[in-house]
Amino acid sequence: MRVADDRPRTGERAGTAGTTGPLALLGVLLLALNLRAAIAALAPLLPDVRADLHLGSGAAGLLTTLPVLCFGLLSPFAALLGRRVGVESALLAAMLAIVAGSVLRTAPGFWWMIAGTVVIGAGITVGNVLVPSAVKQDFPARQGTVTAFTTAALTGGAAVAAAVAAPLAHTGLGWRGALLLVGVPAAVAAVAWLPRVRRRHVVPVVAVRGASVLRSPVTWALAVFMGMQSLTYYALLAWLPTIVRDAGVSAAGAGWALGLFNLLGISTAVAAPALAARLRRQRGFGVLVAATWGAGLLGLLVAPSLYLLWATVTGLAQGAGIGLALALLVLRAGTPQRARDLSGTVQSVGYLVGSTGPLLVGVLRDRSGGWGLPLGALCVAAVAMAVAAVGAGRDRTV
Known part of the structure; x- marks a missing residue:
């Protein structure tokens, strides 16, 4: 492939590449x-929000779906913003928008x-x-490690926000005060x-002539894969608690299952990028992640009484999956x-595909009257994930 000098466009500013100091990392x-x-802070406060604003289930569901739809619909424009004004300025604007x-x-x-x-x-x-572009730019020799750190910060921030939101609301702040306080760290950032x-x-740029990422x-x-x-x-x-409740599990047991699913994903979300960076090819790793997803989904289908085991398996799989996906964007x-x-x-x-997941499973559940068809459909998604991992994990750059 031919390479050419690709001079910085508007917003791609000159200076020193690969700045890896502690302040950059912080x-x-x-x-x-x-x-x-x-x-994440909204989920535990949703009953209070619904009661105060007199919302039905549909309107409450819209509040939880909107961010994922934004991820899918606005990601191309986010890349364009970074191209026009520079990654640094765009990321500052991102934090101000959260505030x-x-x-x-x-x-x-x-x-x-x-x-x-x-x-x-x-x-x-x-x-x-x-953020993946900033990692690639500022930490070229430590991409996997820094991606692991950022993934840990992302998942840890979500976990802490979800944990403190309700207690903050019940101190007298109310749900509005709690949501406002959760936005304060963005101002600090x-x-x-x-x-x-x-x-x-200065970011030295070498690009493949005549080729676009598309x-x-x-x-x-x-x-x-993503x-x-x-x-x-x-x-x-969205549906794990309902799946296990329909299998005869108590509400407390369903809560434990969802907690395991979320918490165990933190460890693998942190470990996956570091491991991926050590591998020349990530095909086998990606297939293993997809196979772990499939094993957990099949387990929920054939032996739902072991729901804590399957929540553990799928929790480890989801953390590794998102960690690997984010690492591959850099690698x-x-x-x-x-x-x-x-x-x-x-x-x-x-994220556009991901936003359809809860709706797809709900429709299939209503049409079939059971969980066999929706869980089977998710197993097909795991197979597609494995196939995509073979291409995504090749030792080849875009």
Whole structure:
């Protein structure tokens, strides 16, 4: 393949590439800490929000679905923003959007809640897309390790926000005060990131002439892998408690299952990027993740009484799946600019597909009257994930 000098476009500014100091790392980690927290905090407060705003199930479901739809619909525009104004400035804008959205959610009325949720979703989308580019740019020799750290910050921020939201609300702050406080770390991240915006950067760019990320089969393999991972994750996140309750498990047992599913994913989400960076090819690793998903889904289908075991298996699989997907966005990209564009394309497809998971499973459950068909469909998604992993895990850059 021929390579050519690809001079920085508007917003791709000159300076020193590969800045790997502790302040750079702190800035990236603070960004990642806010990429799920404002969303995760809403779930435990949803009963209070519904009661206060007089919302039905559909409107409440819209509040939880909107951020994922933003991820899918706005990811290409997030990549464009990074191209136009620079990664550093775009990431600062992302944090400010999360702060603004958190403030909007405290205003009275359902539509302010919707507006705030959309603004938060847009800000998080920019962070989702451009943090891999920042990692590629600032930590070229430690991509896997830093991706593991950012994944840990992302999942840890979500876990902490979900854990403290309800207690904060019950201290007298109410759900609005709790949601506002959860947005404060984004303001801290914006202040910490501001010196990165002021500092001029040089990013040496080498690009493949005449090729775009859309024309690369690696891009579409990554998109399918992330799409199937997202679909199975969001579907099980929404329906796992109902699946085990229908099998005769108590509400407390269903809560334990969902807790295991979420908490155990943190460890593998952190470990997967570091492991992927040590491998020349990640095909076998990706197939193993998909096979683990399939084993857990089949277990829920044939032996639901062992629900804690299957919650453990699928929890480990979902963490490894998202960790591997985020790592591959960095590893498969030849330059920080390619990482930006690849991330925008793959996350757009992945999250759009993922947002259909809960609806798909619900429709199949209603049509069939049982969980065999929906769990079987998720097993098919796991097979598609494995096939995509073969292409996404090849030792080839976009």
